[in-house]
Each structure stands twice: as structure tokens, then as C-alpha cells.
Amino acid sequence: MVIGSPESDDSDLETKIAAVLSADTSDLIELAIIAGLNPRVDFAGAFLRQIDLHCSDLSDADFHDADLGETNLKGANLRGANLRGTSLKFAKLRGADLSGADLSWADLEGATIWNDSLDWETPYRSPLILLEVNLFEANLHGVNLHGANMSGSSLKLARLREADLSWADLTKADLTMADLSKAKLIGTTLRSATLFEAKIIEADLSGAKINGAKLKEAHILESDLSGANLSWADLSKAALRGSKLNEANLSWADLTMADLSKANLNGANLRGADLSGTNLSQAMLSRVDMSDIDLSTASVDGTVFCDNKGVSESTRMNLRARGAIFADNPESNVPVFS
Numbered sequence: 001m002v003i004g005s006p007e008s009d010d011s012d013l014e015t016k017i018a019a020v021l022s023a024d025t026s027d028l029i030e031l032a033i034i035a036g037l038n039p040r041v042d043f044a045g046a047f048l049r050q051i052d053l054h055c056s057d058l059s060d061a062d063f064h065d066a067d068l069g070e071t072n073l074k075g076a077n078l079r080g081a082n083l084r085g086t087s088l089k090f091a092k093l094r095g096a097d098l099s100g101a102d103l104s105w106a107d108l109e110g111a112t113i114w115n116d117s118l119d120w121e122t123p124y125r126s127p128l129i130l131l132e133v134n135l136f137e138a139n140l141h142g143v144n145l146h147g148a149n150m151s152g153s154s155l156k157l158a159r160l161r162e163a164d165l166s167w168a169d170l171t172k173a174d175l176t177m178a179d180l181s182k183a184k185l186i187g188t189t190l191r192s193a194t195l196f197e198a199k200i201i202e203a204d205l206s207g208a209k210i211n212g213a214k215l216k217e218a219h220i221l222e223s224d225l226s227g228a229n230l231s232w233a234d235l236s237k238a239a240l241r242g243s244k245l246n247e248a249n250l251s252w253a254d255l256t257m258a259d260l261s262k263a264n265l266n267g268a269n270l271r272g273a274d275l276s277g278t279n280l281s282q283a284m285l286s287r288v289d290m291s292d293i294d295l296s297t298a299s300v301d302g303t304v305f306c307d308n309k310g311v312s313e314s315t316r317m318n319l320r321a322r323g324a325i326f327a328d329n330p331e332s333n334v335p336v337f338s
Helices: 006-022 028-034 313-321
Strands: 284-286 304-306
Touching: none
Parallel strands: 284 304
Antiparallel strands: none
């Protein structure tokens, strides 16, 4: 028989099939090796829906354009894996290690990232590791990333609408033009992160650590940033209309040309903040220390001040002449909200 002939190829295939069928294992990786496949290169574009790969070592594997929908990847090692364009819809990824993986254009809609109280299999919660992962333009709509470590990851143009990123670590992450509308970012760490032109509408960022972040021209409309740390953040030309910034730390933040109309800034720390050309129309600034704030070029038409320290009589007269309202004035009938 000539090596490489159709007869030898058929015989070799039959031998591999027989070996797979008689194997005393249901582990996909072991079966692939028995079949003469290399899991690190031969799964690209493969249909692997609903496969059990929990705790498997898939480091550096190539799954680009594969369908891993509803696959069990709990605790799997996917460090450095190529998951570009991969479908991970409704996949189970709790406790998986995706450090250094490439998830560009991946679809993780409905994926289970972090176990909840209904997951009886483990009594503890294991956050996902996504250090320096590429999630460019990935679909993460509604995904639970609660507590995930995503430091240094790229999420440019990622779709994170209604995602839960509460208490996640996104230090130095790149969220340029990402959509975070209606997302939960309670207590999330976004220190030195880039959110240029990010869409953050009706999101909850209460208590978030956003100090030093780049939010230039971001759309942060009607969002909750109460108690958030935004010190030294770049919010120049950002739109924060109707957002809650009460008790927020905005010290030394760059708010030049930002739109804070109708925002709640009651009790906020604005020490050293740059408010050049800032729109504060109809905003509320009660209990704000005005000692180190320059509002000479800010728009204050309808802005409500009350119980403010550091406001000289000349400053008060100037602001009133420009349309500001002092609710602590006996003649004022404007209610003050917390």
C-alpha cells in the first residue's frame, strides 16, 4: 500500500474513530488528542455548543470564529486564548482565567461570568480574571461582570448596556466610545481609565472610583455619580446633564466647557476644579464650599445655591445678576433638595 494513498488515509481515519469511540473518557481535549488533533490550533471555527470544558487547560488555544454558545467553561484556563469573533452566548465562564486573551468582536451576550446565590455548585463567589484582555467591540450586553478584574483591558466600542460591573476593577482600562448605558458600576474602580466619548446614560456609578480618568466629551446623562471620586478627572466638554453628583469628589477635576445643567451637585467637593465655560444652568449647589471656586465664566442661569461657605457679598451679587438663585435668601421660594 502506498503511503498517502486514499486507502491509507481511510484506514488511518477509521483507526482514529475507533480509538475515540473506545476511549474511556468524555473529556473533549483528551478525545481531540486521541483523534490526532491539536486543541491549540484545530478548534478555530469549530461548532462546540453545549460542550463541557470546565477546568480545562485551554491556554493559548485558537477558538477564533468558533461557536462556544452555552458551553461550560467554569474554571477553565483560557490565558492567551484567541477568541476573536467567538460566540460565547450564554456560556458559563465563572472562575475562568482569560488573562491576555483576545476577545475582539466576541459575543458574550447572556454569558454567566460570576455565580449568583442560585448557583448551588460552589459556596463561594469567584470573579473572572480579565487582565489586559482585548474586548474591542465585544457584545457584553447584560453580562454580569460583578467584581471582575479587568485592569488594563481594552473595551473600545464595547457594548455594555445593562451590564453589571459593580465592584469590578477597570484600572487603566480603555473604554473609548463604549456604551455603558443603564449599566451598574456601583463601587467600580475606574482609576486612570479612558472613557473618551463613552455613552453612559442612566447608569449607576454611585461610589465609583473614577479619579484621574479621561472622560473628555463623554455622554454621562441622568446618571447616578453620588459619592463618586472624580478628583483630577478630565471631564472637559463632557455632558452630565441631569446627573446626580451629590457628595461627589470633583476636586481638581477639569470641567471646562462641560454641561452640568440640571445636575445635583449638593455637598460636592469642587476645590480646585476648573469650571471655565462650564454650563451650570439650573444645577443645584447647596452645601458646596465656594472658597476656591472660580465661576466667572460659568453659566449660572437658574443655578440654585444654598448654605454655601466662602461666598463673598460681591460674588453673591455677581451670581444673582447672572441669573443664579440663592435659596437661603428670605425672598427665595425655591425648595432645596439633598
